[in-house]
Amino acid sequence: MIELRGDSLVFSFPEVHPDARLEVDLQRTLRIPDDGRNHALPPGLGSFPLRHVDDHAARLPAEWVRRGGVMLPMYQAEALWIRFRSPTGYPFAVKVATGKINAVTGEPWREGLNRGPQDYVAVPGQPWLDGYVVEKGFIRQFVAMPLGAGYTAEEQVTGAAEHGGLQVMALPLKREAWERLVAERAEQARKAPPMPRFAAAAAPASASMAMGLGAGGRMKQEIYRDTMPLEDWDLRASSRCFVHIANSLVWRSVTGTEPPTVPPTAEEYTRAGLPWFDYYAEGRTAVEGSGILAAIKSVLTLGKEKGDVPLPENVPVEPVHVVPLHEKPAGATVHEEVF
Amino acid sequence: MLGDFLRERREALREGDRRYSLRQVAQRVGVEPSFLSKVERGESPPPSEDTLRRLAGELALDADTVLALAGKVSSDLQEVIRRRPMLFAALIRELKDLPDQAVLRLVREVRDGDW
Numbered sequence: 001m002i003e004l005r006g007d008s009l010v011f012s013f014p015e016v017h018p019d020a021r022l023e024v025d026l027q028r029t030l031r032i033p034d035d036g037r038n039h040a041l042p043p044g045l046g047s048f049p050l051r052h053v054d055d056h057a058a059r060l061p062a063e064w065v066r067r068g069g070v071m072l073p074m075y076q077a078e079a080l081w082i083r084f085r086s087p088t089g090y091p092f093a094v095k096v097a098t099g100k101i102n103a104v105t106g107e108p109w110r111e112g113l114n115r116g117p118q119d120y121v122a123v124p125g126q127p128w129l130d131g132y133v134v135e136k137g138f139i140r141q142f143v144a145m146p147l148g149a150g151y152t153a154e155e156q157v158t159g160a161a162e163h164g165g166l167q168v169m170a171l172p173l174k175r176e177a178w179e180r181l182v183a184e185r186a187e188q189a190r191k192a193p194p195m196p197r198f199a200a201a202a203a204p205a206s207a208s209m210a211m212g213l214g215a216g217g218r219m220k221q222e223i224y225r226d227t228m229p230l231e232d233w234d235l236r237a238s239s240r241c242f243v244h245i246a247n248s249l250v251w252r253s254v255t256g257t258e259p260p261t262v263p264p265t266a267e268e269y270t271r272a273g274l275p276w277f278d279y280y281a282e283g284r285t286a287v288e289g290s291g292i293l294a295a296i297k298s299v300l301t302l303g304k305e306k307g308d309v310p311l312p313e314n315v316p317v318e319p320v321h322v323v324p325l326h327e328k329p330a331g332a333t334v335h336e337e338v339f
Numbered sequence: 340m341l342g343d344f345l346r347e348r349r350e351a352l353r354e355g356d357r358r359y360s361l362r363q364v365a366q367r368v369g370v371e372p373s374f375l376s377k378v379e380r381g382e383s384p385p386p387s388e389d390t391l392r393r394l395a396g397e398l399a400l401d402a403d404t405v406l407a408l409a410g411k412v413s414s415d416l417q418e419v420i421r422r423r424p425m426l427f428a429a430l431i432r433e434l435k436d437l438p439d440q441a442v443l444r445l446v447r448e449v450r451d452g453d454w
Contacts, residue, residue, distance in 0.1 A: 068449070068450040242454050
């Protein structure tokens with residue numbers, strides 16, 4: 001079952017275990033430059049507002065209502081990252097797709113879990129996902145573009161602008177596997193405190209409705225190999241959600257509420273001396289990148305080929321303040337920040 | 340019942356603060372003291388929704404509770420029910436005997452559709 005709590009999607013599986021609760025939120029962030037360099041992790045600037053599609057059905061396209069789920073507003077060229085949090089440490093396998101193209105493998109959406117290649121992220125080891133896994137240890141940032149203009153990953157892989165948005169599916173570990181894990185671990189090692197990846201102060205800085213996500217600049221981020229036996233995941237208990245992305249320019253007319261302000265540029269943020277982040281998890285192995293996703297052209301590259309200017313700016317930055325975040329080894333799920 | 344409830348509350352407040360005399364409360368709510376006195380004694384039909392809301396605010400009471408004691412339903416709730424009368428009538432009847440903690444556990448799921 002999935003609920004909206006504030007602006008978080010809360011997946012819970014009371015039929016599997018009372019501890020089986022996963023929070024997923026979609027963080028506003030700044031767009032990293034697409035300048036051929038590998039950037040550090042940008043900050044979270046707060047959650048995107050999420051609304052039930054059903055609450056605004058009269059003003060939405062029929063296919064949005066048919067798909068159900070929730071919606072959020074993004075400006076063209078705005079970036080997003082996804083935060084996963086399991087308050088009790090209960091493990092989840094989470095599949096993420098954009099336009100029904102898997103963000104880890106580049107393959108079309110499939111139910112279930114696969115290991116060859118691994119087509120999901122394993123939480124709580126994986127605290128966030130910022131983009132498409134283009135190479136081992138590197139992603140290309142999720143960047144919003146109008147659906148139909150040819151920039152989204154979906155359009156480049158399938159040739160069609162059909163779905164857009166973002167799809168999230170979560171599966172819990174089986175009850176008996178969790179109970180085994182709990183017995184193996186000391187009680188104090190179970191609770192994962194939230195990982196701080198937020199700016200000290202949130203610096204604020206053709207309206208077709210549906211948006212999709214395309215590939216932005218490169219970022220250092222590993223997607224960790226799942227170490228659980230595949231049969232420990234409870235495949236019968238999955239929940240999934242379609243997250244529609246509405247152009248911020250039409251958000252107000254649909255919902256009657258203001259969308260968030262345009263985020264600062266990477267240059268403005270860096271010039272203000274605000275922190276970027278680097279994440280280390282010792283003892284974990286990263287999955288390989290996807291050849292399909294590596295072949296996707298970034299929004300900037302495609303824009304140049306088309307003679308468009310799809311990004312309002314793309315100034316290279318040199319962060320001086322990079323905060324390392326660190327996960328303890330030895331399988332413990334305690335997260336520790338090292339400043 | 341409404342009258343007793345309002346009078347007991349006002350008199351309890353007056354013990355610690357003289358501004359809660361019948362006259363002063365009536366003045367702040369915008370009615371004649373004689374009218375408020377009749378309401379408290381149950382000798383007058385309940386005042387309007389607006390007056391009851393002002394009274395509830397003045398006496399730090401929950402407005403929906405005061406309206407219910409006066410045999411009224413808040414106009415915003417009436418509007419909600421009027422928009423989908425069958426659904427809300429069925430829902431309220433369904434919930435009427437549930438204990439509070441069961442009602443508080445009602446959650447709204449994000450609907451998954453066809454995609």
